[in-house]
Amino acid sequence: MNQLRRAFLKNAGSVGAVAAAIATGLLNPVTVFAAAWNSLAFTTKDLPGALKNAGYDGAAESSDIMIKAPDIAENGAVVPVAATSNIPGTTSMAIFIDKNPAPMIADFQFMNGAEPYIATRVKMAKTSLVRVAVKAGGKNYIASREVKVTIGGCGG
Amino acid sequence: MAEAMKMRATMEGDVVDVKVLIQHPMDTGLMKDKKTGKLIPAHFINMVVATLNGKTVIDAQWGVGIAQNPFIGFRIKGGKPGDKVAVHAVDNLGTKFDGEVVVA
Incomplete structure (x- = not known):
């Protein structure tokens, strides 16, 4: 009892x-949500500033980040982008587009078994480099790929 | 606003492959209304969280550069058929979007 x-x-x-x-x-x-929305980084108008405000500054160029995107996008309003990081210990991944009015597009944190992979669709104002930055093991890495845009998608 | 979100989660080998579509205008705040000539105010999803069986796997922040009616795809290790994948999103005006799907 x-x-x-x-x-x-x-x-x-x-x-x-x-x-x-x-x-x-x-x-x-x-x-x-882990943190408040990073309005500073998302509204920064230059790429180096956006990278810095998002915490991805000082990134080393890496060929272990794979970016899948079309060489030519007919419609800049919808551009498919997929990225995979093969860098061990990748904890987050962010997408930047140099020539957009605000270069920072998105930031993704991976945890509890999420693979360092993201597929999405972005807007591009004009032909630009698409950059994918990654945090892994306390260091930053970055890769880029050019996408030519024939019709812009950012209200130009 | 569950009807605004469509989700699919399927096993691909030992990895759960998740695809999500959310209906949303993703207005940048830079475009003008063609009729009135006035700027359309910014209206966009800015926070997105995905969970597997209630545990956060992706914690994302978005800006206005994500295309209208956003799509995201991601992959999770350690899932199995029958597991639950949920996505919770919020836009800059505080509207919430929720979706849940069982891994097939």
């Missing part, structure tokens, strides 16, 4: 703890 009561109290205690954690937002399954 004593044993049962002990088990019951133990369970009740842990359920209470979980409920409290949910209430305080600790265990909320889908609404946890």
Whole structure:
């Protein structure tokens, strides 16, 4: 009897703890964002500044970042870009487009088994280098690929 | 706004391949309305989180350079059929978008 009561109290205690954690937002399954939106980096108008404000400055050129994108994009409003990092320990990946009004496009953090790979579609104002920067093992790496744009997609 | 998100998650070898489409204008704030000549205010998804069985796998921030009706594809190691992949996104006006799919 004593044993049962002990088990019951133990369970009740842990359920209470979980409920409290949910209430305080600790265990909320889908609404946890690691950081506030980096408005400084996303509104910086030059590439070196955007790289710096996003934490990707001083990146070494790397051939271990693969960028898949069309050589020529007929419509700059929708340009498919996919990137894979073969650098061990890659924790994040960001996309930059030199000639866009704001070069920083997106930043992705990988955790809990996510592979260092992202596919998406971006807007390009005009012909430009598309750059993919990566953080791995406390260092920054970057690769680039030119995409020619025949009709711009950034409200030009 | 679950109807605004379409998701697919399939096994490719030992990796879960996830594809997500979200209906959203992704207005940059730089374009003019052709009729009124006024700037269309910026309206874009800026935060996106993906989870596998409730554990965050991708935590992303987006700017206005992601194309209209955004698409993202990503891959997760360690998943299996029956696992749940969820995506939660928020735009700059605070609208939330949620989707969930079972790995096939």
